Amino acid sequence: MADLTTEFLGITTPNPFWLASAPPTDKEYNVRRAFEAGWGGVVWKTLGAEGPPVVNVNGPRYGAIYGADRRLLGLNNIELITDRPLEVNLEEMARVKADYPDRALIASIMVPCEEGAWKAILPRVAETGADGIELNFGCPHGMSERGMGSAVGQVPEYIEMVTRWCKKYYDRPVIVKLTPNIADIRKPATAAKNGGADAVSLINTINSITNVNLDTMSPEPSIDGKGSHGGYCGPAVKPIALSMVSEIARNPDTHLLPISGIGGVTTWRDAAEFMALGCGNVQVCTAAMTYGFRIVEELATGLSQWMDEKGYASTREVVGRAVPNVTDWQYLNLNYVAKAKIDQDQCIKCGRCYAACEDTSHQAISMSPDRVFEVIDEECVACNLCVDVCPVEGCISMVPMQPGEVDPRTGKVVEAGYANWTTHPNNPAAKAAE
């Protein structure tokens, strides 16, 4: 089995799976159990400044959306940072770190945007022996109303400023956790880098209202008839997170800035995808909150098995492997032509591909009286919708046409070369190919 030992910012852990700063990492009891279960590291639930801790609501903190069989696809929360005294957290962190020297223990911190506040807390965190800190510039609910969390993460200048303070008063790795509630993720990432951050982690949660109670007309989770937007996470946010991660990974200003990937990591495959897009490791929360700590066994064995199959000896070989393949739409090869193909042996004749194509796409699937569904190559634009709605994985595939073949839809010969929109005759701004 492939060795999953992963080094991130000089912190070596037995695997790349860390628990994200969140309810699962709020106290010693949980973190010890997580380490026993096999997690490579934890980012401790966000610490606030000295003094009376924040309070949480005394009603529902979470809302959810579901797929079939009530499988949790998205989770929303309105919980704030730790509501336990700073001193208690610090003591516990020190004890746990001492007992688990081979695991990463990162302190997540959120204190007011004042140099003094950071200067006060950082030495105390350092005393715990924590391996590094993560600056919570991400939480979009509650704390943002107090000028912290995403309120900082949405202003690149603040990110740079606070990161600089942290580098000034703390000598271990500083990770800046980014909010996705922003138009261009490259801006805060660049600011973090400019401030001296050792890494960024993303995404934090997305502003969300999961549902509305149609009896009480209150958003959920509802506190005495009222609801507030929360932070959205879980499998549903993975595509958003992957895109943001890729933007940072391929941006010249932030390329090679280490990234800790967060956002809906549920299986080993999700983790591998984040890493392929440039993440040195991943952080997990919702999957653990849904299924418990034991999922780390599936993550570890799955990633290891896949690495063996692919011949990757270490996680380092995986990181960033897909980044060169992320490009702009304008550079996609317009000479590439594919056609959907339905494997009749696998087809269960549900007709979903037909309904989708006939009603909402290109009328490129035929249906015979005895329910044989076939692709009409003359109409098929290879949009992939049939693949996406088919209940049987692998039943419908997109088969590339070979150069020299004639695309029955356009009547044109498929060309071997690469040609994109920038040189396309229909593009008013096209430059003549050289």
Place this chain on the structure above:
Amino acid sequence: MAQGQTAPGIVAGRLSSEDLTANFGDLHPAYAPHEAAVAADRCYFCHDAPCVTACPTDIDIPLFIRQIQAGNPEGAAETILNQNILGGMCARVCPTETLCEEVCVREVAEGKPVEIGRLQRYATDTLMAQDIHPFTRAAPTGKRVAVVGAGPAGLACAHRLAMLGHDVVIHEAKPKPGGLNEFGIAAYKTTEDFAAREVDWLMKIGGITMESGRALGDGLTLEALKAEYDAVFLSIGLAGVNALTVDGDDRDGVRDAVDFIAELRQAEDLSSLPVGRNVVVIGGGMTAIDAAVQSKLLGAENVTVAYRRSRDEMGASRFEQDLAASKGVKVMFNLRPVAVHGKGAAAQVELEYTRSEGGRLTGTGETLRLPADQVFRAIGQSLQGAPDALALDGRKIAVDDRGRTSLPGVWAGGDCAAGGEDLTVTAVAEGRDAAMDIHDALSGD
């Protein structure tokens, strides 16, 4: 004290009341909401779904299951009942394994269909438990229609006609309506007096009058009905039972399976119902299986179904055969009755092995004797009491695809009419469709 399985002869009270209650409980208990949600989530919402095509009443199954998924079982029930007003009963008694569920794409893919029947029951039960009747009558048309027979076809026809604004009088020979829903069908498929409750619920549409005690040829004539009403729908079922035509068919202990089933369905106390120690059922349809299984559940020691043809040719579905086997009934094939032996009462059934040659059944000459103190005839029912003026198609009333008989103004449907399988759901479809044609005919006046 219970008599026990080995008490000789045909005796009542073989099992304790507790055992009988357990034995005759719901075959497929109703889904709890969670179970329904899990089952509904398995539906793929197929395009032009095979299950709908397979349903004789064309219920929009993907739609009603999606309505259940979305938390609207009442809407699901309305989708069902729009097409099949006896959707509650059909959910219980339909041989779904040979209809909708047989062609479910998940049966094809995984060998496990979406449990359409149980989901249909969940929806219809949910609505009926709230005592909601979701249909209302159209403005009165002033037309009057006679329906003869209050079985599934008659009830479906009457309801649809009443909904369309016509006044309907149902003439039922028996003291209770429901037909085979009430007097046929195994008790464990329709527990807690569901057949009667469903009729009461159906009657809430209004405009239907139920008259009992008279049948065609016994207080009613087709001429008089035609004269009195604007249209007549005949749904008189198959009142005759085919005889065994073997020596000893008239011995004590030999009786019609349909009578036994009816008696059981109407029994206030199952422990008062006598059943043999050694029961042999002659036949291969649902009636044979229902009689055999219920004999076993009443406490018979040995119950055998003897069917003259092969397993594949059996009218009862494989599911029914397996159900019988699971209850301890022995199902034997390629055996036809030769004689019922005994000194007065039946004691043995003599059976001859058969083989099929070019579709023709012949005896092999080899015989077998089974102990039998009770023998049930279940080799089919036949049309009885149909007016001579009606043309027949084979042994049933000839009808066209709109349910019209050879006589103007007279329609027929259900088991008495030619065409279609003898199933509750088929009868409902025929009654409903005849009602639509009657409506068209009356509207054209």
